Amino acid sequence: MPSINHDDHTVSFKIVYCGTPLSGKTTNLQQIHAKLDPKGCSDLVSLSNAQDRTLFFDFLAIEADALPGYKTAFHLYTVPGQITYNATLQLVLKQADGVVFVADSQMDRQRDNLQSLQSLEANLRMNGSSLDRLPIVLQYNKRDLPNAAPVEYLEYLFNNRPVPFISFESDAHSGRNVLATLNAISQAVLHQFRLRNAPPSEHGEGVGSCEVPTHALAA
Secondary structure, X not given: OOEEEOOOOEEEEEEEEEEOOOOOHHHHHHHHHHHEOHHHEOOOEOOEOOOOOEOOOOEEEEEEEEEOOEEXXXXXXXXXXXXXXXXXXXXXXXXXXXXXXXXXXXXXXXXXXXXXXXXXXXXXXXXXXOOOOOOEEEEEEOOOOOOEOOHHHHHHHHOOOOOOOEEEEOEOOOOEOHXXXXXXXXXXXXXXXXXXXXXXXXXXXXXXXXXXXXXXXXX
């Protein structure tokens, strides 16, 4: 649920990057932080252990003029992929406005990916939400590796749905489709927000396109 402050004319959205350990969630945020105009984003906070795995979350607030008359912020988080940190996952997912599921494309990681997606679904249910009620974008990361599974196979495993999620092939280390993923989830979040807050007469008319943080790239 977005946080709206009418006195300050600000609205904040929470986007959570989920996925199996070492799938590339933190690398996504690092790339976003490096590519966006530093005037429009905060410092990147990262809490890691000796194995360089995110223990709690990364947080990056990106400011953008996405809604007329309001200063808009997208708060980006990652959560630990290890099942031992399930309570942290549930806490960070609370009141999330959108989710990016980062899947490791390597063939031998598909069981881990499925378990991570099932964990996401279970934790959303415990928070009173679901995959069908929340904007979701799939990112098939590590497409540059030689043992990457065919995209058609990944789509069958993770996106075999009546209404498929938007999905992207990516290589987070090089930045390929990292900003495209952010742009897609940001627009989906804003679209849902506008539909839920539009007067009854405006429902069904569409909200059109909108500017999201990815337009503010650093030179």
